[in-house]
Amino acid sequence: MRTPxxxxxxxxxxxxxxxxxxxxATSVIELRGATFGYGExxxxxxxxxxxxxxxxxxxxxxxxxxxxxxxxxxxxxTDLLAGEVDLFGMPRAxxxxxxxxxxxxxxxxxxxxxxxxxxxxxxSGRLSRQSWLGVTTRTDRVKIARAxxxxxxxxxxxxxxxxxxxxxxxxxxxxxxxxxxPDVLVMDEPTAGVDIASQHGxxxxxxxxxxxxxxxVVVTHELEAxxxxxxxxxxxxxxxxxxxxxxxxxxxxxPGLVHDHDWHHHLESPDAGRSVMPAEGxxxxxxxxx
Amino acid sequence: xxxxxxxxxxxxxxxxxxxxxLAAPLVGVFLVQRRLALIGDGMGxxxxxxxxxxxxxxxxxxxxxxxxxxxxxxxxEMIRTSGSAHGDVALAIIFYGGIAASVVIIGKSPHGTPAxxxxxxxxxxxxxxxxxxWVFGVLTVVILLVVALLRWRLFAVAxxxxxxxxxxxxxxxxxxxxxxxxxxxxxxxxxIVGLLLISALMIVPNAAAQLIGRSFRASLVWAVxxxxxxxxxxxxxxxxxxTPSGGTIVLLAIGVFVVAAVGSSVxxxxxxxxxxxxxxxxxxxxxxxxxxxxEAIRHGDHLDYLHDGHHHAxxxxxxxxxxxxxxxxxxxxx
Numbered sequence: 136m137r138t139p140x141x142x143x144x145x146x147x148x149x150x151x152x153x154x155x156x157x158x159x160a161t162s163v164i165e166l167r168g169a170t171f172g173y174g175e176x177x178x179x180x181x182x183x184x185x186x187x188x189x190x191x192x193x194x195x196x197x198x199x200x201x202x203x204x205x206x207x208x209x210x211x212x213t214d215l216l217a218g219e220v221d222l223f224g225m226p227r228a229x230x231x232x233x234x235x236x237x238x239x240x241x242x243x244x245x246x247x248x249x250x251x252x253x254x255x256x257x258x259s260g261r262l263s264r265q266s267w268l269g270v271t272t273r274t275d276r277v278k279i280a281r282a283x284x285x286x287x288x289x290x291x292x293x294x295x296x297x298x299x300x301x302x303x304x305x306x307x308x309x310x311x312x313x314x315x316x317p318d319v320l321v322m323d324e325p326t327a328g329v330d331i332a333s334q335h336g337x338x339x340x341x342x343x344x345x346x347x348x349x350x351x352v353v354v355t356h357e358l359e360a361x362x363x364x365x366x367x368x369x370x371x372x373x374x375x376x377x378x379x380x381x382x383x384x385x386x387x388x389x390p391g392l393v394h395d396h397d398w399h400h401h402l403e404s405p406d407a408g409r410s411v412m413p414a415e416g417x418x419x420x421x422x423x424x425x
Numbered sequence: 426x427x428x429x430x431x432x433x434x435x436x437x438x439x440x441x442x443x444x445x446x447l448a449a450p451l452v453g454v455f456l457v458q459r460r461l462a463l464i465g466d467g468m469g470x471x472x473x474x475x476x477x478x479x480x481x482x483x484x485x486x487x488x489x490x491x492x493x494x495x496x497x498x499x500x501x502e503m504i505r506t507s508g509s510a511h512g513d514v515a516l517a518i519i520f521y522g523g524i525a526a527s528v529v530i531i532g533k534s535p536h537g538t539p540a541x542x543x544x545x546x547x548x549x550x551x552x553x554x555x556x557x558x559w560v561f562g563v564l565t566v567v568i569l570l571v572v573a574l575l576r577w578r579l580f581a582v583a584x585x586x587x588x589x590x591x592x593x594x595x596x597x598x599x600x601x602x603x604x605x606x607x608x609x610x611x612x613x614x615x616x617i618v619g620l621l622l623i624s625a626l627m628i629v630p631n632a633a634a635q636l637i638g639r640s641f642r643a644s645l646v647w648a649v650x651x652x653x654x655x656x657x658x659x660x661x662x663x664x665x666x667x668t669p670s671g672g673t674i675v676l677l678a679i680g681v682f683v684v685a686a687v688g689s690s691v692x693x694x695x696x697x698x699x700x701x702x703x704x705x706x707x708x709x710x711x712x713x714x715x716x717x718x719x720e721a722i723r724h725g726d727h728l729d730y731l732h733d734g735h736h737h738a739x740x741x742x743x744x745x746x747x748x749x750x751x752x753x754x755x756x757x758x759x
Contacts, residue, residue, distance in 0.1 A: 233593030247584060249635055251584065255580070255642070259580060262592065263594065315592065330731055
């Protein structure tokens with residue numbers, strides 16, 4: 136039996152009883168019959184999804200399946216056309232505790248027309264916890280420094296973000312979300328366009344955060360990178376949820392889960408089954424980075 | 426100099442220049458960040474219609490310009506927010522409508538001819554009244570206070586609007602605040618810099634400062650310093666050389682930009698030449714080799730390992746940073 140209070144303990148191999156990894160933990164995100172889209176145009180329909188504290192949920196699916204639309208819908212960035220969204224037990228429209236739900240948007244570059252340091256970007260993630268008088272307190276500074284430290288960018292605090300590599304820029308965006316001290320972190324394609332070595336670095340950082348109690352929702356089409364962490368897989372296809380279960384069940388379901396077979400070609404490769412299994416070792420594996 | 430400072434209108438012109446030099450770059454940096462460098466120009470067009478209404482009705486043109494510019498700011502922001510495909514054309518219609526209306530209204534005015542708009546368009550040091558100065562002073566204080574209070578929120582919205590929304594920041598209100606700040610800055614500048622040139626003083630000092638400062642904060646300090654020096658300096662030169670103040674101020678600012686650009690380019694070349702000799706990868710604890718997890722790329726006579734976006738080449742007991750080899754396609758294109 137898993138121990139919801141300690142997310143680290145949930146990283147063992149998924150047993151056959153693990154249909155719901157954290158059945159008794161509080162739900163942090165709850166979607167009931169939710170339809171998201173833009174204006175009148177629905178992109179994903181009738182989504183039922185409950186995410187509980189301590190889970191690491193991968194939202195997989197081919198490009199254009201609507202997985203990002205769901206993630207954005209949690210933040211009101213896409214329109215809720217039908218159904219309900221509850222965040223921390225409260226309807227989204229009434230939810231005001233914004234810092235608890237961190238967001239790492241899909242961005243390919245942080246380069247802009249002005250010079251901005253890593254520290255300045257990360258500090259903007261603290262704004263939702265600050266008063267309108269805009270005073271940066273000692274606590275704020277500590278949290279901002281800690282966020283940069285967590286992603287391994289403390290020494291680059293004063294570097295122009297435009298001069299960083301793609302992988303480092305993703306880590307800046309993660310640190311920005313972490314500066315607000317979220318309980319849940321929703322990440323949209325954090326590994327897209329990042330080389331394998333940097334992906335390992337990212338996952339290492341995330342493993343550390345999950346061990347500290349963070350709930351993680353990762354929208355991605357690259358599941359290998361997160362194989363060591365994931366406790367649950369949700370597959371979105373054609374605007375609907377096509378699968379929701381443990382990584383084991385996902386592997387067992389095999390190809391044919393979605394209409395577009397190309398996106399999970401890795402499942403058909405000989406070592407694919409192994410790659411989506413939760414790690415047997417302690418957290419923080421995959422530390423082969425230099 | 427002392428003779429110049431003893432003249433009443435010059436004293437007023439210097440104070441007005443100081444106010445514009447402070448305010449314009451402070452607001453302009455967020456426009457640069459959002460790639461809206463030309464929006465101030467459009468608001469100047471609409472403010473000119475306000476000036477014409479003031480001249481025609483015998484009211485203070487500063488107040489009528491302020492009303493015109495603020496209304497334009499709100500409409501412009503609403504059009505922008507709507508994301509309409511025709512937004513660009515709608516903005517053009519508003520801006521050109523403003524300038525067309527101003528010429529027609531002034532032509533029908535009992536006190537003015539289109540020629541009397543010249544001072545408002547390009548700035549003139551002799552035109553600042555004591556009453557204007559009070560209005561500019563109060564408006565500048567408001568601009569400074571609002572920017573001081575909202576700067577990191579304006580920064581967050583300008584750098585990543587989607588993220589700002591996800592974090593619960595009032596994005597629409599902040600965008601409106603920036604639009605109104607822009608309108609107010611346009612009006613503060615109308616005597617000294619002129620409504621056709623104010624946009625330059627919002628943008629050019631920031632463009633120069635981006636080449637000098639190493640952070641958003643430092644660049645902003647540089648931009649304000651450049652703005653103040655160019656505005657006050659421009660008024661002095663304008664008096665001494667008998668040139669229109671707006672044009673003189675903007676040419677000075679562009680001069681500073683060119684100097685900063687040349688300096689920055691030289692600095693980059695010198696730095697690159699120094700690094701090209703031999704640059705070691707910092708704090709490299711990892712040993713690259715076959716199967717180390719990093720992609721190996723042939724680079725001339727050796728292999729570079731692609732490490733977190735950097736090209737690391739083994740050299741004795743350490744690794745060198747190598748530049749990314751030119752892609753064959755790049756070479757073929759030349």
